[in-house]
Amino acid sequence: MAHAEAAAKFNENEAKVNWHDKALWFVRQKRDKQAHKIQGWEQLRDYASALKANVLSNLDNYLVQFEENAKKNGVTVHWAANAEEHNKIIHSILQKHNAKKIVKSKSMLTEECHLNPFLEANDIEVIDTDLGERIVQLAKEPPSHIVLPAIHKTKEEVDELFQEHLGTKPSGGNPEYLTREARKHLRNKFLQADAAITGVNFAVADTGGFVVCTNEGNADMGAHLAKVHIACMGMEKLIPQEKHLGIFLRLLARSATGQPITTYSSYFNKPEEGKEMHIIIVDNGRTEQLSREDFRRSLHCIRCGACMNTCPIYRRSGGHSYDATIPGPIGSILSPGKDLTKHSSLPFASTLCGSCSDVCPVKINIHEQLYKWRQIIVKDVPQPTVKKNIMKAAGSILAKPKTYDFVGKSTRFMLKHTPKSLINSKINTWGHARDLPEVKGDNFEEWYKKRQKNE
Amino acid sequence: MSRESILKAVKANKPETLSLPDIDLSVFDEDINLIERFKENIEFVGGRLLELDGLATLDEEIKTLYPEAKKIVSCMKESALGTVPVSKETDPHTLEDIDLTIIKGNFAVAENGAVWVSEDDMVVRALPFITNDLILVVPKNAVNLHMHQIFDAISERERTFGTFISGPSKTADIEQCLVVGAHGAISLTVVLF
Numbered sequence: 001m002a003h004a005e006a007a008a009k010f011n012e013n014e015a016k017v018n019w020h021d022k023a024l025w026f027v028r029q030k031r032d033k034q035a036h037k038i039q040g041w042e043q044l045r046d047y048a049s050a051l052k053a054n055v056l057s058n059l060d061n062y063l064v065q066f067e068e069n070a071k072k073n074g075v076t077v078h079w080a081a082n083a084e085e086h087n088k089i090i091h092s093i094l095q096k097h098n099a100k101k102i103v104k105s106k107s108m109l110t111e112e113c114h115l116n117p118f119l120e121a122n123d124i125e126v127i128d129t130d131l132g133e134r135i136v137q138l139a140k141e142p143p144s145h146i147v148l149p150a151i152h153k154t155k156e157e158v159d160e161l162f163q164e165h166l167g168t169k170p171s172g173g174n175p176e177y178l179t180r181e182a183r184k185h186l187r188n189k190f191l192q193a194d195a196a197i198t199g200v201n202f203a204v205a206d207t208g209g210f211v212v213c214t215n216e217g218n219a220d221m222g223a224h225l226a227k228v229h230i231a232c233m234g235m236e237k238l239i240p241q242e243k244h245l246g247i248f249l250r251l252l253a254r255s256a257t258g259q260p261i262t263t264y265s266s267y268f269n270k271p272e273e274g275k276e277m278h279i280i281i282v283d284n285g286r287t288e289q290l291s292r293e294d295f296r297r298s299l300h301c302i303r304c305g306a307c308m309n310t311c312p313i314y315r316r317s318g319g320h321s322y323d324a325t326i327p328g329p330i331g332s333i334l335s336p337g338k339d340l341t342k343h344s345s346l347p348f349a350s351t352l353c354g355s356c357s358d359v360c361p362v363k364i365n366i367h368e369q370l371y372k373w374r375q376i377i378v379k380d381v382p383q384p385t386v387k388k389n390i391m392k393a394a395g396s397i398l399a400k401p402k403t404y405d406f407v408g409k410s411t412r413f414m415l416k417h418t419p420k421s422l423i424n425s426k427i428n429t430w431g432h433a434r435d436l437p438e439v440k441g442d443n444f445e446e447w448y449k450k451r452q453k454n455e
Numbered sequence: 456m457s458r459e460s461i462l463k464a465v466k467a468n469k470p471e472t473l474s475l476p477d478i479d480l481s482v483f484d485e486d487i488n489l490i491e492r493f494k495e496n497i498e499f500v501g502g503r504l505l506e507l508d509g510l511a512t513l514d515e516e517i518k519t520l521y522p523e524a525k526k527i528v529s530c531m532k533e534s535a536l537g538t539v540p541v542s543k544e545t546d547p548h549t550l551e552d553i554d555l556t557i558i559k560g561n562f563a564v565a566e567n568g569a570v571w572v573s574e575d576d577m578v579v580r581a582l583p584f585i586t587n588d589l590i591l592v593v594p595k596n597a598v599n600l601h602m603h604q605i606f607d608a609i610s611e612r613e614r615t616f617g618t619f620i621s622g623p624s625k626t627a628d629i630e631q632c633l634v635v636g637a638h639g640a641i642s643l644t645v646v647l648f
C-alpha cells in the first residue's frame with residue numbers, strides 16, 4: 001500500500017490523529033527547551049556530525065580496532081552480512097546454552113532482522129521488555145516509532161490488551177496501575193531468563209566497550225541477571241574514542257524526549273565472572289548505503305526519533321503508514337535503499353520543509369536526501385499517469401515566464417471560480433480532504449508593482 | 456563468518472578519509488553554581504537531593520526517609536544500615552526483594568543530574584537496578600559541569616562495567632503519561648556531602 005493510502009486509514013479516527021499530532025509536537029517542544037538550556041548546542045551537533053563522517057570514512061579500521069579491543073576484554077565478536085546470518089548466530093549461541101527463555105530490550109536492528117518470529121519458530125520464547133515494545137508485541141504489531149513504540153495506542157487499548165494477556169482488572173486505562181502490573185509480569189521474565197539480548201547505542205573503537213541507554217532499566221535488568229548477554233549492533237554505531245561519548249550522550253536524550261540524559265546509560269566493557277558477552281556486528285545493507293554518495297550520511301543516524309516528532313507528515317499519518325522498520329523522515333531515506341520499488345512512495349511523504357534536518361543531532365541533510373530519492377524514483381519507478389502529467393505540465397509552465405504569467409492569472413481565476421465538485425473529485429486524490437484557498441485580489445507581481453507606485 | 460567480505464566491502468565503499476574534528480571543550484563552559492544546577496536537574500528527572508555536612512548523620516537521615524525498609528544492602532562502610540551482605544559471588548537473583556540499597560557514586564554531573572557508579576562500588580551489577588529504592592552518596596566536590604569532564608575524570612579506571620544513573624526508573628509508554636518505577640529502582644535519592 002502506498003504511504004498516502006495507509007495514512008488515509010490512520011486519519012479515519014480524527015480524535016486519535018489529533019492526539020498523536022499534539023503528543024509528538026509536545027515532545028519536540030521539550031527537545032527545544034533542553035537544547036536551548038545548555039551552552040554550545042549547535043557546536044555539539046557540528047562535532048557529532050564531523051565525528052560520524054570520520055567514522056564512515058575509516059569504518060573498516062575502526063571495526064577491526066573495536067573487535068580487537070572487545071576480544072581483549074573477553075567479549076566474543078561475530079559478524080553478520082545480513083539478517084539471516086544475524087538470526088542464525090543468535091540461535092547458535094542460544095542453542096549452545098540450551099537457552100529457551102529470552103528477554104530483549106529495545107533494538108531496532110533485531111526488528112529489522114525479524115528476529116522474534118525466527119526465534120519463536122525455533123521454540124524459543126522472546127519477550128520484549130521495554131513497556132512500549134511489550135505492548136506492541138502483545139498486540140502483534142510492529143513499533144510505530146523508534147523511541148515511543150506504542151505511541152499509536154490509546155490507554156484504553158493497552159488496558160484491554162493487559163486484561164487479555166496479563167490478567168489485569170479493567171482500570172479504564174490507568175497508566176500507573178498498568179505500569180505496575182507490567183513491572184510485576186516482566187520482573188518474573190527477567191528472573192527466569194536464560195539469556196538477554198540488547199541493542200547498542202554506541203560502540204567505542206578505542207576501548208571495545210559499548211553503551212546501552214534506557215529509561216526503564218530493562219536492558220540492565222536483563223543483561224545482569226541472565227548468564228549470557230548478546231548485544232546486536234549495526235556497524236555504523238561505532239564512535240572513535242571513549243571521550244566522544246560525552247558529545248553523543250549529551251545529544252541523544254535531549255533530542256529524543258527532551259530529557260537531559262536517559263535514566264540509565266550503561267557502559268559494558270567486560271563480562272562478569274562466569275558469564276558470557278557476545279557482540280554481533282551487522283551489515284544488512286549498510287555497506288551498500290555507504291557506497292551511495294548522496295545517501296551515506298543517513299548512516300550517521302543515532303536513532304533519536306527527533307525527525308519523526310517534528311515531521312508534520314509523520315505526526316498526522318502515524319508510523320505504521322510507512323510500512324518499514326524505521327518510519328518517518330530518516331526511514332524514508334533508509335528504506336528506498338533496501339527496496340526501491342516497495343518503498344517508492346516514502347520519499348514523497350514529506351513537505352520538504354526541512355524541519356527534520358534542523359533538529360537532527362548529527363546534522364543529516366534529511367530533506368535534501370528525500371528530494372534526491374524523488375529524482376531517482378521518478379526516473380526508475382513507473383508513476384501514476386495523473387501525477388506524471390501534472391508534473392510535466394508544471395515543469396514546462398515554470399520554465400517559461402510568459403506562460404507562467406498567463407497560467408498564474410488564469411489559475412487565480414480558476415481558484416475563484418472552479419466548482420468544489422471538480423476539486424474534490426475522485427481522480428484528484430490530493431483534493432480529498434482539502435479545499436482550495438481563498439484568493440486575495442492581486443498576484444505577487446501585480447501587488448509589488450502597485451506597491452512601488454504607492455497605490 | 457562474513458568478517459572478511461564485510462570489511463572488504465566497507466573498504467571499497469567508504470569515502471575518502473575525513474579527519475577527526477578538533478574539539479574545543481571551552482565552548483561548553485558555563486559559569487554556574489554546580490550544586491544548584493545539579494539540584495535542578497535531579498529534581499527534573501524525578502530524583503531527590505539531600506545535602507549533608509559530612510556523613511555522621513547519614514544513617515539517621517536514611518532511616519527517616521525510608522522507615523519501612525527492612526532488607527537493606529549497604530555498599531559503603533560509612534553506612535551501617537545494611538542487613539543483607541553482598542559480595543562479588545552473590546547470585547543477583549537472590550536480590551529480587553531488596554528494599555533499599557546504598558551505594559557510593561564517584562562523580563555527579565550538573566548538566567543532567569546523573570551519577571556515575573562503577574562496578575567496584577555497586578559490587579553486584581544488578582544491584583542498583585533490582586533494588587526497590589536507591590541511594591547514591593556523592594562528595595560535593597565530585598559534581599562536574601558536563602559529561603566531557605566526567606569522561607576525562609574516569610579515563611584512568613579499570614574498564615569492566617559502569618553506569619550513569621539519572622533519577623528513578625521511568626516510562627511514558629502509555630499515552631505519554633509519565634510513570635516512575637518501570638523496571639529499575641522506584642525512587643532515587645542522591646546524598647551530597
Ligand code: SF4
Pocket residue numbers: 255300301302303304305306307308330356359360361362363364366
Ligand atoms: S535522522 Fe537524525 S533526527 Fe532522525 S532519528 Fe536519526 S539522528 Fe535522530
